Amino acid sequence: MVFLLCPPPPGFFTAKGSLVSSIMHPQPIDFRFYRDSGKFLLLLGLVAFLGTIYSVVILCLYNVTWLSLVIRSLDIVTIAVPPALPAAITTGTIYAQRRLKRQGIFCISPPRINICGKVSVFCFDKTGTLTEDGLDVWGVMEGGSAGFSELVPDPGRLRPGPMLSGLACCHTVTLLHGQPLGDPLELKMVESTGWTLQEPEGDGKVLDAEFGGHRVLAVLKPPARGTVSGPSLISTNQWDSFVVYVQPR
Incomplete structure (x- = not known):
């Protein structure tokens, strides 16, 4: 009797596998401006709610039909909170991703493109992390009140x-x-x-x-x-x- 033992593939449990997994499945990001965006949308919703109540009261005084009352109320909501806002943001992100691709820059997490709009200074880490063991100093730039020196x-x-x-x-x-x-x-x-x-x-x-x-x-x-x-x-x-x-x- 012959037994054939086939070990299961290591998958993402190796060092390189965990690195590939982090690239393919990035961790969800939660930054402050995301929370601020949610607060801003809640504020817009509150404004829309107050505007809807005001429009309902005014239109009822003028004996407007219920159909017109509902339509006008929905107009107030869509003016305060644009329903096309998520679609517009997504469209802008897609075009930005295409422009980056033309420059040879590939982004697997489009939401991070919006984060780059908040970045004012880039600090690049060393290159060759996967191909080289040693480090090398490229140069030094001294900072001051007037900016960075040569x-x-x-x-x-x-x-x-x-x-x-x-x-x-x-x-x-x-x-x-x-x-x-x-x-x-x-x-x-x-x-x-x-x-x-x-x-x-x-x-x-x-x-x-x-x-x-x-x-x-x-x-x-x-x-x-x-x-x-x-x-x-x-x-x-x-x-x-x-x-x-x-x-x-």
Whole structure:
């Protein structure tokens, strides 16, 4: 007797399957402006109800027939709450989806097209999530009151200031046997600045004399610039003072 065992297909229970499932069947979205739209429609319905009562009272005073009374009341309702509003919104979404398709952009969830009308700033995540394991820094744009500055492809060439110091210091990267460990994004961020992480050996009191007797956990040093050596990009007095960057938890 021979038994033929056929395992069932994994379906969406694998990592790639769950990703495909999330693309084919996106989760329902519930944003604030959807709730605000519902409140707006309720307000229009209230206006239509009050208008209907007013028109019924006025038309009854003029002895209008019941047929005319019903027709006029329905006119008030359709004026306050347009019945063609959902159809108009759907038609606009369909045309927007077609224009996106002509540009090579495919949208499997048309309601999200309406959400894009509320977006003022796009923050794009890294590409190559499915095809590449590593990360790479494309550039840095510093923001300010006047907007964003020009793109700096090499963060190590940023001018000394809070942006460069923040990229080099605001992270959770640590050293283990001389190798930096931490979040891949933070590792690439520190690497792009050219700064090096140095941790004192032993109990952390090797640099007591230089740092005023305080226990030092780690020190970040900027790369050497040509023949200039020694001064820190985060110090105004060439290592006489230090700026401490604290990352909130």
